[in-house]
Amino acid sequence: MSDSIDHVLQEEHLVAPSPEFAQRATLHAEDYQQMYRESLDDPEAFWGRVAGELHWHTPWTQVLDWQEPHAQWFVGGKTNIAHNALDRNVQRGLGDKRAIIWEGEDGEIRTFTYSQLLDDVQRAANVLTSLGVVAGDRVTLYLPMIPEAVIAMLACARIGAIHSVVFGGFSVNALADRIGNAESKLLITADASYRRGAVVPLKDNADAAAQKAGVLEKMLVVRRTGSAVQMQDGRDVWWHEAMQDAGTEHEAAALDSEHPLFVLYTSGSTGKPKGVVHTTGGYMAATYLTMGAVFDLKDDDLFWCTADVGWVTGHSYIVYGPLLNGASVLMYEGAPNQPDWGRYWDMIERHKVSILYTAPTAIRSFMRAGDEFPNRFDLSSLRLLGSVGEPINPEAWRWYWRVIGGERCPVIDTWWQTETGSIMLTTLPGAFPAKPGSAGLPMFGVDAAIMNMQGEELEANEGGYLVIRRPWPSMLRTVYGDDDRYRKTYWGEIPHVYFAGDGARRDADGYFTVVGRVDDVLNVSGHRLGTMEIESALVSHPSVAEAAVVGKPDAVKGESVVAFVLTQSGHTVDPAELRKHVTREIGALARPDAIYIADALPKTRSGKIMRRFLRQVAAGQEISGDTSTLEDPAVLERLAATPVQ
Numbered sequence: 001m002s003d004s005i006d007h008v009l010q011e012e013h014l015v016a017p018s019p020e021f022a023q024r025a026t027l028h029a030e031d032y033q034q035m036y037r038e039s040l041d042d043p044e045a046f047w048g049r050v051a052g053e054l055h056w057h058t059p060w061t062q063v064l065d066w067q068e069p070h071a072q073w074f075v076g077g078k079t080n081i082a083h084n085a086l087d088r089n090v091q092r093g094l095g096d097k098r099a100i101i102w103e104g105e106d107g108e109i110r111t112f113t114y115s116q117l118l119d120d121v122q123r124a125a126n127v128l129t130s131l132g133v134v135a136g137d138r139v140t141l142y143l144p145m146i147p148e149a150v151i152a153m154l155a156c157a158r159i160g161a162i163h164s165v166v167f168g169g170f171s172v173n174a175l176a177d178r179i180g181n182a183e184s185k186l187l188i189t190a191d192a193s194y195r196r197g198a199v200v201p202l203k204d205n206a207d208a209a210a211q212k213a214g215v216l217e218k219m220l221v222v223r224r225t226g227s228a229v230q231m232q233d234g235r236d237v238w239w240h241e242a243m244q245d246a247g248t249e250h251e252a253a254a255l256d257s258e259h260p261l262f263v264l265y266t267s268g269s270t271g272k273p274k275g276v277v278h279t280t281g282g283y284m285a286a287t288y289l290t291m292g293a294v295f296d297l298k299d300d301d302l303f304w305c306t307a308d309v310g311w312v313t314g315h316s317y318i319v320y321g322p323l324l325n326g327a328s329v330l331m332y333e334g335a336p337n338q339p340d341w342g343r344y345w346d347m348i349e350r351h352k353v354s355i356l357y358t359a360p361t362a363i364r365s366f367m368r369a370g371d372e373f374p375n376r377f378d379l380s381s382l383r384l385l386g387s388v389g390e391p392i393n394p395e396a397w398r399w400y401w402r403v404i405g406g407e408r409c410p411v412i413d414t415w416w417q418t419e420t421g422s423i424m425l426t427t428l429p430g431a432f433p434a435k436p437g438s439a440g441l442p443m444f445g446v447d448a449a450i451m452n453m454q455g456e457e458l459e460a461n462e463g464g465y466l467v468i469r470r471p472w473p474s475m476l477r478t479v480y481g482d483d484d485r486y487r488k489t490y491w492g493e494i495p496h497v498y499f500a501g502d503g504a505r506r507d508a509d510g511y512f513t514v515v516g517r518v519d520d521v522l523n524v525s526g527h528r529l530g531t532m533e534i535e536s537a538l539v540s541h542p543s544v545a546e547a548a549v550v551g552k553p554d555a556v557k558g559e560s561v562v563a564f565v566l567t568q569s570g571h572t573v574d575p576a577e578l579r580k581h582v583t584r585e586i587g588a589l590a591r592p593d594a595i596y597i598a599d600a601l602p603k604t605r606s607g608k609i610m611r612r613f614l615r616q617v618a619a620g621q622e623i624s625g626d627t628s629t630l631e632d633p634a635v636l637e638r639l640a641a642t643p644v645q
């Protein structure tokens with residue numbers, strides 16, 4: 001009974017694409033059904049055809065070799081993703097097409113055609129080689145959102161160096177950990193970056209991280225702000241000087257399909273962030289396919305993904321997916337509210353952006369800032385809107401659709417992860433009506449299901465765990481340096497399936513609604529943070545004896561960080577100092593919004609912290625659930641009476 005009511009409620013909320021959009025769309029419902037079926041019935045044929053549209057130096061002999069939990073795609077094939085993103089497009093006549101239109105926060109604009117981008121990437125590849133970087137070496141990037149970030153990524157890919165991009169908002173310690181874990185030889189950074197008008201000293205951070213990590217041999221420094229920096233003799237090289245001296249001829253290396261393309265660190269429920277490893281051929285095929293199909297990409301589109309290249313969304317849908325398709329992308333350096341909340345809409349009008357891909361947290365900030373900002377601008381160039389990073393609440397969905405899309409542009413909600421490499425669940429915009437709040441159907445080749453922990457598939461509308469039942473081309477291959485962690489985290493929780501770490505349900509039409517993480521991972525403004533990670537940052541402060549971190553629902557950020565800390569005896573804890581400490585240890589994105597200085601934490605008799613109760617305290621809710629397993633249930637009342645700082 002309740003299921004069918006639920007179903008009816010969802011039906012009422014269907015939003016069909018406009019007839020104009022549907023008519024021009026490349027893929028319709030029948031195409032999806034036929035392609036989806038083939039992708040599961042005959043993955044070899046399906047993926048062979050997709051990958052076959054790209055250039056391979058040597059053809060593969062086998063599409064998939066699956067030895068659970070290890071997959072190899074396009075076995076024996078040799079290719080180069082940078083060659084496919086650049087040379088191939090120049091060769092097919094797109095040399096003069098704009099690849100990147102970049103806008104700085106200060107309004108500066110730089111444009112790169114495919115030929116120009118190829119030139120720069122070839123030069124940069126020669127620079128890397130001259131610095132002693134060879135295939136298989138790790139190169140860490142710690143850069144602002146400037147074209148050099150894309151050039152550096154593609155230059156690494158061109159020679160087979162494995163890039164590890166670290167978000168520019170991470171602290172010295174977080175950067176040092178990532179450089180150390182990857183044992184990077186080279187760090188590419190900039191003098192500084194602009195953020196909300198302020199200058200962030202990247203090079204100073206890089207110097208401190210280099211010293212901590214101890215493994216770097218060289219540092220390449222891009223000049224962005226002109227800030228004074230210390231260049232270390234024998235180690236540091238200016239990017240612009242090296243680029244000037246470098247030749248523009250460079251042959252892309254023929255790399256094994258399973259050659260690692262990049263490592264990208266992401267938070268998990270335990271321990272330090274893990275280095276998610278993606279390889280070449282499969283990642284290339286899946287980002288190429290999803291970019292074209294999900295965004296219904298046309299030759300004249302201008303695509304704007306507002307993510308930072310430091311996150312997977314930037315990797316797959318600023319760099320690889322769009323460029324593999326020969327698309328034009330807009331790239332923006334700065335904050336969405338610089339100089340005010342009209343910045344995005346102004347840019348869309350001026351550049352005539354046709355597809356916008358952004359995050360629910362940004363949409364909610366825009367909603368809060370008010371309709372007057374978007375209403376001031378002509379947004380008629382837009383034809384499609386996308387969302388990624390966290391569940392989008394129906395209210396934000398509708399605002400995005402109505403105010404930004406003028407009820408004309410489909411809104412697609414795309415679920416995927418650093419680990420999945422490319423979009424896994426979404427509603428193809430010209431094929432199906434959207435259900436606000438629900439990501440939708442599985443992408444080609446994605447065998448998604450809802451299960452319980454025993455691996456039993458659940459009924460429609462039953463809440464459970466989101467799993468993927470078979471390998472897909474852009475799936476992570478391992479955790480850098482820790483294959484055991486890979487096996488346990490992803491293929492060891494629920495027998496024989498990939499466990500995403502998300503709770504979800506599927507309705508009778510097959511639409512998936514992803515509710516959020518079921519592990520100790522927070523999603524703050526679309527950024528993944530492990531509660532353990534923040535707890536270890538807190539307890540590394542001399543005044544903190546113990547800490548527990550939980551998320552609290554937040555109208556704009558999705559979740560905010562709430563910390564419960566116990567003071568080391570004989571010390572006092574200053575909340576402002578603790579916030580600074582977490583910023584130093586991880587970065588401002590992990591800074592607690594609320595701090596409770598407590599005298600005890602709710603623990604079971606065996607000493608396990610019951611975070612469930614802490615979440616209730618943080619949210620200001622009545623305590624509900626069985627408190628009898630607690631060592632001292634009175635702790636909860638005292639906590640609820642503790643002032644929030």
Ligand code: 6R9
Pocket residue numbers: 266311312313387388389390391392413414415416417418419439500501502514515516517523526527528
């Ligand atoms: C691409 C990206 C992954 C986690 C994921 C889930 C959440 C992402 C979502 C979504 C609901 C969506 N998530 N997209 N939840 N609906 N459309 O964000 O990668 O940073 O690794 O985060 O984000 O919880 O597990 P990543």
